[in-house]
Amino acid sequence: MLTQEKKQVLLEFTGLNQLKWELNQLPAVDVGEYISALPPDRQAIAFRLLQKDKATAVFEYLPADVQEDLISSLHAAEVRQLVESMHPDDRAELFDELPARIVRKLLEQLSPAERQATAKILGYAEGTTGRVMTTEYVRLRQGLTVGEALEKIRLADDDKETIYYAYVTDDERRLVRVVSLRQLLFARPEVLVRDIASERVIKVYTETPQEEAAQLMKRYDLLACPVVDREDRLVGIVTIDDMVDVLEEEATEDIQKLAGVSGGDEAALSAPQVTIRKRLPWLLGNIGLYIGAASAIAPFQGVISVVPVLAVIMPILSNTSGNVAIQALSVTVRGLGIGEVTVADTFRILRKEILAGLGTSVALGLTLGILSLIWAHPADRWVALVAACVMMINVFVAASLGTLLPMGLKRINLDPALISGPLLTTSLDAIGFMTFLSLISVVLGMMGHTA
Secondary structure, three states: OOOHHHHHHHHHOOOHHHHHHHHHHOOHHHHHHHHHHOOHHHHHHHHHOOOHHHHHHHHOOOOHHHHHHHHHHOOHHHHHHHHHOOOHHHHHHHHHHOOHHHHHHHHHHOOHHHHHHHHHHHOOOOOEHHHOOEOOOEEEEOOOEHHHHHHHHHHHOOOOOOOOEEEEEOOOOEEEEEEEHHHHHHOOOOOEHHHHOEOOOOOEEOOOEHHHHHHHHHHHOOOEEEEEOOOOEEEEEEEHHHHHHHHHHHHHHHHHHHOOOHHHOOOOOOOHHHHHHHHHHHHHHHHHHHHHHHHHHHHHHHHHHHOOOHHHHHHHHHHHHHHHHHHHHHHHHHHHHOOOOOHHHHHHHHHHHHHHHHHHHHHHHHHHHHHHHHHOOHHHOOHHHHHHHHHHHHHHHHHHHHHHHHHHHHHOOOOHHHOOHHHHHHHHHHHHHHHHHHHHHHHHHHOOOOO
């Protein structure tokens, strides 16, 4: 990891030769972090100090905006060489972020083989495994011996993204077996590959959602997974480093959507206008929701004037039920996101939340009741009983909705994270206020008070 002290040392170098030596000794990911932190006018200078192989590796670790700036700064020949030497999946990811006119220009400059590989990946829908696969993998024919297979890997597959697994196909490229490099290394040279390769092949299809493929690789501890088309023909592989990125992106998206950030892809260092565009729509929408919650309170202004302690109790009622809802919502969305639970587990989860909600509602209801007794005027202490009952009901409803709503969305094939925290908590506020103030009004009417 590039420490702050190391960054400072690199920034203090005045001689380019010394900086060049240091940068080429560091891991590519650390150099990428260093270049990303430089002012835009110095990024291209630092990048040009890298050796050819190092430059390609570093470029794949740079953020999309830095990559685009470098493409604009470098000479056409440098850009062509850089893009040509990238792995097809990393190149496709880069093209996803660039303007269409630049992508067309870069595609024209690629060799026919690289252009075809990149176009194939870009042809799959976003979010599918085909969009993140690489076409660089080790393929073996069934009739090869172990010795021939190892020789083939040495001579023809040294540029492949990973050689931990080799995939055995028939004459029509259908995937039939898989063999690990470990098995090849420890087998006798004259043994046939098909005799040591496993027929139990864990694979995904080009249309498989990326998150599903990532969960499959996580479940079976795979470093790479073959990708096949509808006819079971091998077309590529996905590697664990790409799947880690997918899981990170999905987790980030879910967290941000729960908080009401549109798109779920805002970076911490995004430009202010991006932050405004991502957050303002939800904030404006929430104002509309809060107007609804406030409208539920407005008819009861007279009730609040008769029992002033209600103004102290209501914020606690609102915040507590909202927090319970977000807790249940977060746990459910996370469980669905990592494959821990499915829609079939809805009633099991709901049962758990109901049982936990009963205990939680009693504890929180008693707490609010005691606080209401302390704060209320002696003549208004009856409010404590109403507050405790409403708190228990609202907490119970919050826990149930926090489970049922994301499960319902998942059942109709929508993203469970679409139920954002602000949306759920504001809705619960309106329900809680209406219930609480209505009951208070009824009790006041029974006591002969007019509001």
